[in-house]
Amino acid sequence: MNLKDILNRRYTTKEYDATKKISDADMADIKNLLRMSPSSVNLQPWHFIVAETTEGKARMAKGTQGFFSFNEPKVTNASAVVLFCAKTDADDAYYQHIADTEDKDGRFPNEDIKNGFLGAVKAFAGIHKYDLKDLQHWMEKQVYLNIGSFLLGVASLGIDATPMEGIDVKALDEEFGLREKGYTSLVAVSLGYHAESDFNSTDKTPKSRLPVSELFTEI
């Protein structure tokens, strides 16, 4: 499939075929997509909870109760569910951890370049932590960037997905002890294969987007 076909075919799945499972090879590609996403100064301010078992999805469904129950079948009938979590804070120890990891991965030919990188991380994070006072918000933006590339990536593997902000983040943070670990949940993405009866499939319902004339200014 070329890019145009992938973009036209992908859609937010509303009903999954619970009998269809994502292969282990595709799950490995999916985890690699999550890990390889870019982020500002390579901060990687995220953590992912991946549920593939019935028990794991039942735990994930604790975030789709009450007001959020419209999303519950998309969790329980999917093949897998990824919970995207963002860091709630970042400090010098974490910036050092990022620089040390880059160093271990062979990215710095000498100590000066490593220190230059560490300085850039501290400078950018410092602007958000102290000047703009939006560090947490900035880190969440990086997680959303990951979600965007993730949705296109899984579609390129022929896998259907449902991004869900309609989740009880407090319940999920409690279920997975996230806040104690320095994270909070943001968005869940269900993955699998749509049921034939899914009304929202692009075979049945056309996609809707604002017109090109409204979206672009060509200069």
Ligand SMILES: Cc1cc2nc3c(=O)[nH]c(=O)nc-3n(C[C@H](O)[C@H](O)[C@H](O)COP(=O)(O)O)c2cc1C
């Ligand atoms: C961040 C985000 C959160 C969303 N939350 C939900 C949700 O909780 N439940 C749902 O059914 N769809 C959800 N959607 C799906 C959007 O409604 C959908 O992406 C949009 O209508 C465009 O349609 P398409 O994804 O089929 O192209 C969400 C999408 C995004 C990007």
